[in-house]
Amino acid sequence: MRKCYFDHVATNPLRPEVLDAMMPYFKENFGNPLSVYDLGMQARDAIEGARAEVAALINAKPSTIVFTSSGAEANNFALRGVALAKQNQGKHIIVSKVEHHSILNAARFLEKSGFVVTYLPVDQHGMVDPEVLKASITRETVVISLALASSEIGTIEPVREVAALARERNIVLHTDAVAAVGNIPVDVKELGVDLMSMAAHQFYGPKGAGALYIREGLRVVPLIYGGIQEGGRRAGTENVPAIVGMGKAAVFAAEELQDRIEHCRSLRDRIIQGTLRLPNVYLTGHPEKRLPHHASFVVEFIEGEAMLLMLSMKGIYAASGSACSSKALKSSPVLLSLGVPTALAQGSIVFSLGKENTVEDVEYFLAVFVEVIQKLRMMSPFAKGWGEGGEGEKCYTG
Numbered sequence: 001m002r003k004c005y006f007d008h009v010a011t012n013p014l015r016p017e018v019l020d021a022m023m024p025y026f027k028e029n030f031g032n033p034l035s036v037y038d039l040g041m042q043a044r045d046a047i048e049g050a051r052a053e054v055a056a057l058i059n060a061k062p063s064t065i066v067f068t069s070s071g072a073e074a075n076n077f078a079l080r081g082v083a084l085a086k087q088n089q090g091k092h093i094i095v096s097k098v099e100h101h102s103i104l105n106a107a108r109f110l111e112k113s114g115f116v117v118t119y120l121p122v123d124q125h126g127m128v129d130p131e132v133l134k135a136s137i138t139r140e141t142v143v144i145s146l147a148l149a150s151s152e153i154g155t156i157e158p159v160r161e162v163a164a165l166a167r168e169r170n171i172v173l174h175t176d177a178v179a180a181v182g183n184i185p186v187d188v189k190e191l192g193v194d195l196m197s198m199a200a201h202q203f204y205g206p207k208g209a210g211a212l213y214i215r216e217g218l219r220v221v222p223l224i225y226g227g228i229q230e231g232g233r234r235a236g237t238e239n240v241p242a243i244v245g246m247g248k249a250a251v252f253a254a255e256e257l258q259d260r261i262e263h264c265r266s267l268r269d270r271i272i273q274g275t276l277r278l279p280n281v282y283l284t285g286h287p288e289k290r291l292p293h294h295a296s297f298v299v300e301f302i303e304g305e306a307m308l309l310m311l312s313m314k315g316i317y318a319a320s321g322s323a324c325s326s327k328a329l330k331s332s333p334v335l336l337s338l339g340v341p342t343a344l345a346q347g348s349i350v351f352s353l354g355k356e357n358t359v360e361d362v363e364y365f366l367a368v369f370v371e372v373i374q375k376l377r378m379m380s381p382f383a384k385g386w387g388e389g390g391e392g393e394k395c396y397t398g
Contacts, residue, residue, distance in 0.1 A: 003315045004361040008202075008293060009151040009179060009352040010319055014245070015204040021248040022206065025241040033238050034229070043240045050247025054211055057250040058177075058196065059187040066212045066230045067243050071178035071199035072102035073223065074212040075145075077234070078174040078195040079106045081220035082143045083115060086172065090140035096120040096128050096147070096157070097337040100176055103145050104333075116140070125286040126155040126338055134165055143172045148186065148196075151179040152321045152334045152350060153285030154294030163192035172218065178202055178210075182253040183291055184261065194218055200242070204355075205249030209242035256355070264293035264353045267362050271295045271351055274366040278373055284321075284335065284348070293354065296321065298340060299347040299373065301380040307349050310372045316365055321348035 005013075025046060031039025033047055052062040068074045083093055095107050097119050107117045118136045120128055128146060144166055149156045159175050166173040174195040180186055181196075182203025188196055195218070200209035214220055214233070226235025253260075272295050275281055280300035299307065304320030311318055321332035331345035351365075 001315045002361075002364050004317065004357070004365055006316060006318045006351040006353060006357070006361075006365065008354040009350065011201045011207060012204045012354055013356075014201075014206055015249060015252060017252070018205055018245045018248045022241040022245040025244050029240075033240060034227070043238075046240060046244050047238055050243045050250075053247035054198070054250045055213075057186070057254050058181060058198070058213060059189055060213050061216065063231075064188075064213050064216055066214060066233050067238065067246070068210040068212055068234060069208055069239070070210040071176070071197050071202075072100070072210075074197035074199075074210045075100060075102040075174075075176050075178075076106045077212055077220065077223040078197060078214075079103060079143065079145050080110065081223060082172045082174065082195065082218075083110050084221040085219045086142035087115075090138075090142045091115045092118070092138050092140035092142065094118045094120060094133065094136055094141060094144045096122060096145075098122050098126050098128075098150055098153070098155075098334045099145060099147055100151070100178070103147070103176060107145075120146075122337055124338055125289075126150055126153045126284075126334065127286060127289070128157055128162070130158055130161045130165060133162060137165070137169060137171065141169070141171050143174065145174045145176065147176040148180040148191075149177070149184070149291050150285065150334065151294075151352075152332065152348075153296050153338070154290035155286040156180070156184070156289045156291065159193065160191055166194075167192060179291065182250075182257070183264075183293055185257065188213055188215075195220070200246035200249055203249050203253040206242045206245040208239060209246040211246065260355050261292045263355060264357070267353050267357055267359065268293055268295050268351075270359070270362045271353075271365070274362070275369065278370065281373075282344075284338065284340070291352075294350075294352050296348070296350040298335065298344050299349060300344060302347045302373065302376045304346060304348040306376055307347075307372060310376065311365075311368065314368045314372075316368060319350040319352070321345070321350055 029042045031043045033043040051065045055062045055065050111117050148159050163173050172194045175193045176197045178199045181198045194215040196213040198211045201207045224235045282298050284296045321335050331342045335345040
């Protein structure tokens with residue numbers, strides 16, 4: 001049976017060359033980077049080399065990169081760290097409604113700690129309006145967090161415009177770029193952000209390795225207290241193999257970025273065009289300003305989990321925006337914020353592509369997906385007459 005992995009926003013396979021680069025730091029070069037003898041110095045040099053490689057991917061100085069265990073940790077570190085550092089200047093935070101849970105839950109924690117949080121609405125494509133954000137700013141606003149791109153709907157947000165607003169008012173701007181770095185060009189200087197989160201496994205590096213870019217001179221309260229690692233900003237003995245792997249993966253991502261974009265965009269467009277030929281299927285996210293490897297839909301009369309299970313039986317692996325919430329019997333908060341009705345939001349399906357996917361994979365998927373939709377709609381008590389009438393609007397507009 002053919003195997004087609006279309007869930008690269010969840011994770012990517014570890015690149016073999018990256019694993020090769022990591023292996024010596026599991027075995028012979030096992031030293032603690034704080035040790036003063038040669039084994040420790042080898043580990044320290046490896047970390048600093050990786051720091052420079054990750055910095056180069058986003059056009060930053062190595063000294064601005066702090067390694068973390070994940071993108072989620074980097075998000076918590078950024079939002080909570082800046083809010084606590086700036087609380088004497090103000091206790092107002094702005095985040096969008098389509099942020100990752102690691103931002104939304106950190107914001108809720110800060111609310112319980114006395115901060116006021118504004119959750120910005122988005123339009124039907126999941127896009128924040130900079131003018132609405134501007135109107136939300138108060139004298140108490142100290143930090144704004146806006147994802148560069150959504151892993152669920154693929155929309156690329158106007159972070160550069162928001163950064164200009166933030167600079168005018170001396171407000172710190174953080175962007176969660178976990179879904180973006182390694183998939184689209186990301187330049188912290190061009191964006192004008194103060195903090196940016198990344199994760200290695202999003203660009204064929206290891207899980208358990210992330211990083212936070214922190215603009216020079218910006219004070220951030222540590223999330224983890226302990227030793228002097230990472231310049232005193234993130235305590236704990238460094239995960240040297242994972243950090244080395246993140247650096248190596250960053251090098252390949254920089255070298256291959258344009259080729260990956262062109263390859264994935266072509267396959268993405270095939271998926272979108274083929275899937276939207278089906279009745280009562282709608283694209284979610286922005287139709288143009290979206291990640292090049294990302295296609296997401298809602299399907300009427302069918303649950304996302306049922307689609308995932310039937311696709312997996314055919315060797316096709318995808319995701320559902322409702323999947324993270326399904327165990328709690330909740331629809332995706334991101335889709336609901338777009339104005340997608342609760343019942344329709346249950347029919348979420350997300351496909352994200354990688355460099356190893358092929359045209360043959362896409363053609364196989366399109367043939368299988370038609371069968372899956374037909375079978376599930378035959379079983380659905382709500383789908384009577386689903387094939388009648390025209391195709392209707394194919395991009396969800398609320």
